[in-house]
Amino acid sequence: xxxxxxxxxxxxxxxxxxxxxxxxxxxxxxxxxxxxxxxxxxxxxxxxxxxxxxxxxxxxxxxxxxxxxxxxxxxxxxxxxxxxxxxxxxxxxxxxxxxxxxxxxxxxxxxxxxxxxxxxxxxxxxxxxxxxxxxxxxxxxxxxxxxxxxxxxxxxxxxxxxxxxxxxxxxxxxxxxxxxxxxxxxxxxxxxxxxxxxxxxxxxxxxxxxxxxxxxxxxxxxxxxxxxxxxxxxxxxxxxxxxxxxxxxxxxxxxxxxxxxxxxxxxxxxxxxxxxxxxxxxxxxxxxxxxxxxxxxxxxxxxxxxxxxxxxxxxxxxxxxxxxxxx
Amino acid sequence: xxxxxxxxxxxxxxxxxxxxxxxxxxxxxxxxxxxxxxxxxxxxxxxxxxxxxxxxxxxxxxxxxxxxxxxxxxxxxxxxxxxxxxxxxxxxxxxxxxxxxxxxxxxxxxxxxxxxxxxxxxxxxxxxxxxxxxxxxxxxxxxxxxxxxxxxxxxxxxxxxxxxxxxxxxxxxxxxxxxxxxxxxxxxxxxxxxxxxxxxxxxxxxxxxxxxxxxxxxxxxxxxxxxxxxxxxxxxxxxxxxxxxxxxxxxxxxxxxxxxxxxxxxxxxxxxxxxxxxxxxxxxxxxxxxxxxxxxxxxxxxxxxxxxxxxxxxxxxxxxxxxxxxxxxxxxxxxxxxxxxxxxxxxxxxxxxxxxxxxxxxxxxxxxxxxxxxxxxxxxxxxxxxxxxxxxxxxxxxxxxxxxxxxxxxxxxxxxxxxxxxxxxxxxxxxxxxxxxxxxxxxxxxxxxxxxxxxxxxxxxxxxxxxxxxxxxxxxxxxxxxxxxxxxxxxxxxxxxxxxxxxxxxxxxxx
Numbered sequence: 132x133x134x135x136x137x138x139x140x141x142x143x144x145x146x147x148x149x150x151x152x153x154x155x156x157x158x159x160x161x162x163x164x165x166x167x168x169x170x171x172x173x174x175x176x177x178x179x180x181x182x183x184x185x186x187x188x189x190x191x192x193x194x195x196x197x198x199x200x201x202x203x204x205x206x207x208x209x210x211x212x213x214x215x216x217x218x219x220x221x222x223x224x225x226x227x228x229x230x231x232x233x234x235x236x237x238x239x240x241x242x243x244x245x246x247x248x249x250x251x252x253x254x255x256x257x258x259x260x261x262x263x264x265x266x267x268x269x270x271x272x273x274x275x276x277x278x279x280x281x282x283x284x285x286x287x288x289x290x291x292x293x294x295x296x297x298x299x300x301x302x303x304x305x306x307x308x309x310x311x312x313x314x315x316x317x318x319x320x321x322x323x324x325x326x327x328x329x330x331x332x333x334x335x336x337x338x339x340x341x342x343x344x345x346x347x348x349x350x351x352x353x354x355x356x357x358x359x360x361x362x363x364x365x366x367x368x369x370x371x372x373x374x375x376x377x378x379x380x381x382x383x384x385x386x387x388x389x390x391x392x393x394x395x396x397x398x399x400x401x402x403x404x405x406x407x408x409x410x411x412x413x414x415x416x417x418x419x420x421x422x423x424x425x426x427x428x429x430x431x432x433x434x435x436x437x438x439x440x441x442x443x444x445x446x447x448x449x450x451x452x453x454x455x456x457x458x
Numbered sequence: 459x460x461x462x463x464x465x466x467x468x469x470x471x472x473x474x475x476x477x478x479x480x481x482x483x484x485x486x487x488x489x490x491x492x493x494x495x496x497x498x499x500x501x502x503x504x505x506x507x508x509x510x511x512x513x514x515x516x517x518x519x520x521x522x523x524x525x526x527x528x529x530x531x532x533x534x535x536x537x538x539x540x541x542x543x544x545x546x547x548x549x550x551x552x553x554x555x556x557x558x559x560x561x562x563x564x565x566x567x568x569x570x571x572x573x574x575x576x577x578x579x580x581x582x583x584x585x586x587x588x589x590x591x592x593x594x595x596x597x598x599x600x601x602x603x604x605x606x607x608x609x610x611x612x613x614x615x616x617x618x619x620x621x622x623x624x625x626x627x628x629x630x631x632x633x634x635x636x637x638x639x640x641x642x643x644x645x646x647x648x649x650x651x652x653x654x655x656x657x658x659x660x661x662x663x664x665x666x667x668x669x670x671x672x673x674x675x676x677x678x679x680x681x682x683x684x685x686x687x688x689x690x691x692x693x694x695x696x697x698x699x700x701x702x703x704x705x706x707x708x709x710x711x712x713x714x715x716x717x718x719x720x721x722x723x724x725x726x727x728x729x730x731x732x733x734x735x736x737x738x739x740x741x742x743x744x745x746x747x748x749x750x751x752x753x754x755x756x757x758x759x760x761x762x763x764x765x766x767x768x769x770x771x772x773x774x775x776x777x778x779x780x781x782x783x784x785x786x787x788x789x790x791x792x793x794x795x796x797x798x799x800x801x802x803x804x805x806x807x808x809x810x811x812x813x814x815x816x817x818x819x820x821x822x823x824x825x826x827x828x829x830x831x832x833x834x835x836x837x838x839x840x841x842x843x844x845x846x847x848x849x850x851x852x853x854x855x856x857x858x859x860x861x862x863x864x865x866x867x868x869x870x871x872x873x874x875x876x877x878x879x880x881x882x883x884x885x886x887x888x889x890x891x892x893x894x895x896x897x898x899x900x901x902x903x904x905x906x907x908x909x910x911x912x913x914x915x916x917x918x919x920x921x922x923x924x925x926x927x928x929x930x931x932x933x934x935x936x937x938x939x940x941x942x943x944x945x946x947x948x949x950x951x952x953x954x955x956x957x958x959x960x961x962x963x964x965x966x967x968x969x
Contacts, residue, residue, distance in 0.1 A: 313560075313569040320550050320561050327548035330512070331562030332533030441552050441596045455512070 137287040139401070139408045144288075144295065145361060147400025149174065149353035149371070151298045153378025154385065154392045155305050156350025160216075161382060162309060163342035164322040166450040168234025169219050170350050171375020172241020173212045177351025178358040179245040180211025182366050185267040185359070186252060200270040201293075204359060212351020213344050215241055220343045224336055227452040238375070245354075249366040261365065268364030271356075294356040299393060301349055306389040318342055322446030325453035335453050353378065377403070380428040386435060386443045399424045462524065463488045463649040464509070464540075464618055469518035471504055476855075478504040482518070482675040484668055486618070491640060491650045493660040493681070495693055496670035497895035498867035499853045502653045503545070505670070506620045510542035511535040522618075533562075541611025542620040547603050549595045556591040559610045581612050585642050588635075600749075601632040608639070618649045625659055626892065629748050630923070630956070637663050655693075655895045657686045658924075669693055694897050702903050702928045704947075705911060710738035712774055713915035714760070714797075714884055719769035721755050729755045731939045733769070737884065739776065742906060742916040744930030744947060746923065746955050752939035753919045757886045760917075761797060762789035773797065776883060776913075796883035810873050813862030817843040817854065817872055820861055824876060846875035850901055867894045871902075878905055885909050888919040903929055923952045935959055 153174055160167045167173075184207025189195055219237055222228040252262060271292045278289035309315040320328040321338040329335050357371050358364065381399055385391035402424045406417040435443045465485040471478045479501045486492045496502045507513045509520060511532040519526050522538045529535050535542070549558050556575040578591040582605075589605050598606070604624060611619055621640075625633045640650055640663065654660060660667055661681060669676040669692040676692050714737040721730035729752045737743045745753055758764035760771055762784060771784040773795060784792055811820050821839035843857040850871040854864055861869055874890050887906065891899040906929070910916050920926045926933055930947040935958040943958040 311569065313564070316553075316557060316561060316569070320553070323550045323552060324548070327550055327558075328562065330510075330532050330542075330544070330548040332531065332536055333562045441594070444552075447551065 133283070135408065137283055139405070141287050141290065142404050142407075143397055143401035144291065145400070146403045147396040147398075148291075148295050148298050149357045149361070149374050150378050150381055150399055151302060151393060151396035152353030152356060153350045153375055154381035154396060155298070155302050155389055156346040156348070156353070157379055157382045158346075158385070158387055158389055158392060159305060159309075159349060160343050160346030161387060161449055162318050162322045162446055163339045163346075164325060164446055164448040164451065164453070165220070165223060165339055165343050166230050166234065167216070167219055167237075167343060167346065168231060168379065169215060169237030169241065170234075170347075170379055171373070172238035173215045173347045173350050174241070174354040174357075174375045174378070175245035175371055176215045176241040176354065177208045177212035177348075178354030178371060179248050179366070180351070181205070181208035181355040182262060182264065182358055182364075183207060183211075183248060183252065185264045185364065186262060189264055189266055190256070195266055197270045200267045204264075204267055204271075204355065208351050208355040209348045212354070213348045215351075216344045216347025217340075219347070220340045223452055224339045224343075227454060230450050230452070242369075245371075246368045249368050252366075261367075264359070264364030266364075268359055268362075271359035272363065292356075292360045294352065294360055297352070298356070301352075302389045302393045305349075309389065319446070322448060325448055326455075329453075329455055335455075339453075350375075350378070377424055380425065383445075384428050384431050386431075387445065398427075402427070460488045460490075462486070463522070464651075465521040465524075466505075466509075467519045467521065469505065469508060469515045469520070471501075471508060471513060471515050478673050479508075479515075479670075480673045482670070482673075484675060484678070486649050486651055488617075488649055489644055489647045490665040491644050491652060491663055492678075493664035493667045494651055494653045494670065495655060495657075495660055495667050495689060497655065497693055497897060499672075499865050500670045500693075500895075501673040502670055503622055504673075506542060506622060506651065506653060509535065509540055509618075510620060511540075512542075536614050536616075539615055539617040540620070541614055541616030541618070543604070543607040543611065543622065543624060545622040545626065547607055549603055549606060551596040552594065554592050554594055555589060555598075555606045555609075558595060558606055559591075559613050561610075563614065577613065578609055581609050585612070585639050585646075587639060600627045601629075601635075604628070604636070612643075616648070618651070619643065620651045620653070622653045623655075624652065625654065625656060627749075629921075633659070657689055657896070660689065661686065671695055690896060693895075702900070702925070703907060704929065704931075705907070707738065707741040707931055708911070708913070710740050711776070712736055713739045713776070714774075715770075715772040716756075716760070717770045717772065719756070719759060719771065720767040721752075721759050721764055722767055723755065728767075729939045730759065733936075733939075733941055735934055735941065735944065737915045737917055739883070739913045739915045740910055741931040742910050742918055742929055742947075744926040744933040745917065745919045745936060746926055746933055746959060747936035748959055749921070751936045751959075753888060753936060755939075756936070757888055757917070757919065760784065760792075760884075760886065762787055762792040773884075796881075797886075810877075811861050811869060814860050816858045816860050817847065817852075818857050820872065821846075821876055824880060842876070842879055846872060846879065850875050850898065850905075867898055870894060871898060874902055874905070878909060881912075882909075882914055884915045884917065886917040886919075889921060890918075891925075892921070899925075923955055926955070927952060 153170055157167060157170050181204035185204035188199060188203045215237055219233055222233045223230045249262065253260060273292060274290045278285040281289060309319065317328065317333045318338055321333060321335050325335045354371060358366055362370065377399055381392055381395045385395040406412055406420040462485050467483055469482040470480055482505055494502050504513060508515045511529045511534050514530060520529060527538055556571055556578050559578055560574045575591045582589050587605050587609060589602065595603060624636060628636060644650055664681050666678055666680050667689060668678040671693060717734050719730055719733040723729045733756060747753055755764050759766055766785050773782050773784050775782060775795060818836055818840045821842045822834065825839060840857060846852060847854060847857060852868045852871050854868060861872060874887065890902050906916050906918060918930060927947055927950055933945050933947050933950060933955060934941060935943045935955055937959055945955060
């Protein structure tokens with residue numbers, strides 16, 4: 132029994148990491164007032180860019196160095212997702228396009244790019260079969276060296292690749308930056324009331340661009356984790372599924388707080404796979420249980436709407452573009 | 459005089475084809491309070507926005523302490539120790555006062571909100587502000603928010619403070635408090651520029667007055683050597699009569715009887731408590747009270763927009779001579795009886811007008827039900843819109859300009875004009891002149907008087923006690939949702955009304 136529970140916790144954490152990256156990225160973005168619904172697409176982009184980088188290196192190098200096996204996909208993933216976030220920023224901040232439309236278009240675009248290269252990368256290089264970066268996958272999955280010595284605790288909590296710890300570290304750092312630093316104060320002001328921030332001498336455009344791009348890069352790591360660690364370097368079209376949307380839901384569930392996003396991601400990750408650990412479920416019951424995260428999100432929305440506490444509301448100018456001379 | 463702190467030379471600013479400021483020259487000395495006086499749309503705020511870095515002038519020079527400077531952003535303005543307190547507060551609602559005050563600052567060392575809180579308290583003590591630095595903005599009153607704005611610029615070490623219509627939203631007491639603080643700052647050697655169009659405040663507070671008219675600089679006079687009528691003439695360009703003609707009510711009939719009215723607001727707090735009064739045709743009934751004493755709820759209850767807990771509102775229809783209880787009627791039915799509400803709250807676009815629609819379409823909002831065919835008929839509203847633009851001198855490029863693009867005062871004129879045009883039997887106007895310049899204010903007063911002479915029962919909620927006494931036949935004073943007195947407008951004293959406003963335990967009519 133205990134081992135089942137530990138296996139479940141372990142699996143829940145594994146499931147939660149893409150969600151955590153995605154939601155932290157989205158929280159960062161939304162704190163600047165940009166509602167980036169392109170996050171699911173950006174996460175696909177992060178995944179496929181990592182795959183492309185990793186594939187090119189693994190293919191060209193006869194004896195790949197482990198460090199480069201990690202770094203090259205990591206950097207190409209960051210570049211890919213930042214590029215998409217940059218497109219989003221340019222459209223919504225500079226050209227002041229509608230944020231929802233832009234975001235949804237980017238999601239479609241990102242998923243499309245992912246599936247296109249996922250399906251045709253090998254044939255572009257004259258190979259057949261499906262992408263499988265085994266060496267890179269192994270590097271990404273390398274657990275902490277001492278986890279085996281700590282028994283069941285180590286098995287449950289310390290057996291992950293480095294991206295898991297990076298996700299939690301990023302979440303904690305984000306919380307600190309947002310709440311305890313001047314940059315965070317400025318960023319929150321931009322998202323709440325850009326006219327005020329502008330009058331206070333804060334560059335609204337700079338903050339929106341930076342927050343969206345950094346947020347996009349963080350979210351993209353979720354895609355990278357999925358393809359390199361979760362699926363061990365293999366790409367399946369649409370394999371990432373709707374995790375991107377779950378990440379957006381977690382942002383609301385965690386009421387825009389990075390620390391709450393950690394716990395929320397664990398919860399959602401658990402709910403995502405709990406059906407596997409409940410014995411004797413019919414397939415329709417499984418599907419119903421898979422709906423739980425969304426139901427919980429709706430429930431939370433109802434609660435925070437009823438309570439009307441100002442601090443728990445979304446950033447006040449979320450979804451709106453800012454133009455200084457528009458009075 | 460002491461040295462010049464700020465000087466403007468030949469400043470011109472255009473927005474598209476509109477020239478907001480044309481060749482403006484102005485100077486302000488250290489340790490003085492300079493009033494910038496002008497009608498709505500005369501370019502006062504635009505001019506000051508150029509000093510504070512929101513806009514950039516097309517032509518001209520800005521000199522600070524005798525040196526020419528370029529101010530391209532609010533940050534540059536801070537560097538030159540210029541701080542502006544905008545009419546619409548630039549504060550983040552979910553932040554505390556201290557957080558708002560340090561926002562955007564790049565101080566030495568680590569970000570530490572505790573130190574900031576301490577410094578805020580010190581500044582508050584020095585100038586006599588009353589503020590809790592840890593209180594969240596959304597929990598604050600308007601006057602507290604203004605205090606935060608002022609401390610914000612002081613915290614940045616501003617030597618030149620610009621205040622854009624600071625008293626528009628304050629009660630008389632709060633205004634006095636603010637003036638005392640401003641005088642202390644002046645003694646401290648700061649330069650204070652205050653944008654306003656309230657003449658008595660100009661005379662009471664400032665050392666010199668600079669006047670703008672239609673974007674052009676008219677001149678500067680020393681306050682002690684001028685008077686209201688001279689200033690008005692400079693401002694408007696012609697002599698205007700500052701007296702309100704009050705005629706005796708003709709054949710007054712009971713039009714509206716409010717009996718024992720109780721109302722609760724959304725949080726379940728009682729906002730109106732046992733209100734009873736009568737409004738007669740052919741008279742102007744004034745309602746005085748500190749902001750938020752239940753005036754809004756009272757008017758909304760009559761218009762059918764507020765749920766009535768208890769009590770009755772009886773309307774005597776002059777056409778059918780029947781009495782009807784408005785309590786059971788929908789807002790639409792009440793409107794069709796001829797009861798009109800022209801509510802002008804702080805947010806002028808919030809009630810009554812749609813910002814993205816043009817003036818004609820906003821007229822149509824009140825008349826589209828009359829249309830018989832499937833298509834909109836814009837001819838009639840268009841005529842009406844043009845009539846209002848002409849009669850009330852609404853400054854707009856055309857009748858097809860979205861209302862949102864008009865300045866505040868002009869928006870107000872459109873709203874009041876539309877409600878009056880529907881030939882009501884009861885006309886309720888709350889703060890119809892808030893933020894309006896003298897000329898437009900008097901246009902509105904005259905319109906109300908015209909309605910009164912036509913036999914309309916006018917209910918006027920006002921904040922300027924001088925005007926209430928001059929305009930109204932009777933004045934109802936409300937304090938904390940209760941009627942604290944009814945006085946005769948012809949004999950009442952300002953002090954008496956002020957006393958009733960703050961004394962909510964009276965509760966008895968002393969007519």
